[in-house]
Amino acid sequence: MVPTLRDGDACLVWWGRAPRPGDVVVARLPDGRGLGVKRAEFADPDGSWWLRSDNVGVGTDSAAFGMVPGQDVLGRVLVRYWPKPAWLRRSA
Template sequence: MRPTLRDGDACLVLWGAPPRPGDVVVARLPERGLGIKRAEFADPDGSWWLRSDNVGVGTDSATFGMVAATDILGRVVARYWPRPRPLRRRRVRPAP
C-alpha cells in the first residue's frame, strides 16, 4: 500500500476527535513517541489496532500491540503542505 503521508508533510489535526475505523490518527506509540497511523478497529475495552500505510518500512500494532484509546490524540483530516488535500477514511477489514 502506498503511504498516505510522507516525511515533511504538514497536516491539519482535529485534536481530541475520537477515531473511527479507517481514519488516520496521531497516537502515542509504546516506546516510540508520537506517530501517525491508520486506525483499523477497536477492542471492546477501547484499545485500537493501528496499521502503517507503508507496511514494508513502518511499524504498527503487529509490532507494538494495541494502543489505548487515551493514547489516540486526534484525527488527521488534511495535508496542507506541500500539496493540500483532504484525507479520506479507507475501508478496513472487519475485526478478527
C-alpha cells in the first residue's frame, strides 16, 4: 500500500464496518493468501469488492485474484497512529 501505508505501520481499524469506494480496508484474501490491506475500488451487485493496491505494478490485488466476497472485507482502516500519525483518506 505504499505510499499510503508502509510495512510496520500501526493502524486503527473499524472492524465490521462496511467499506465505501475509495476506503482502505483489511480483507481476507482468496486462495489462502492471508489478510491484506487494500483499497476498495467498487462493489458488484452481489456485494463482492474489487480491491487494488496503491503500489501499482508491485502489489497483488484483484487484478490477480479477482473479486473478494463482501464477508471477507473485515473492516475499514481509519488512521495510521505509528510511526507518523495520519488520517487515511478515501481516494477519488
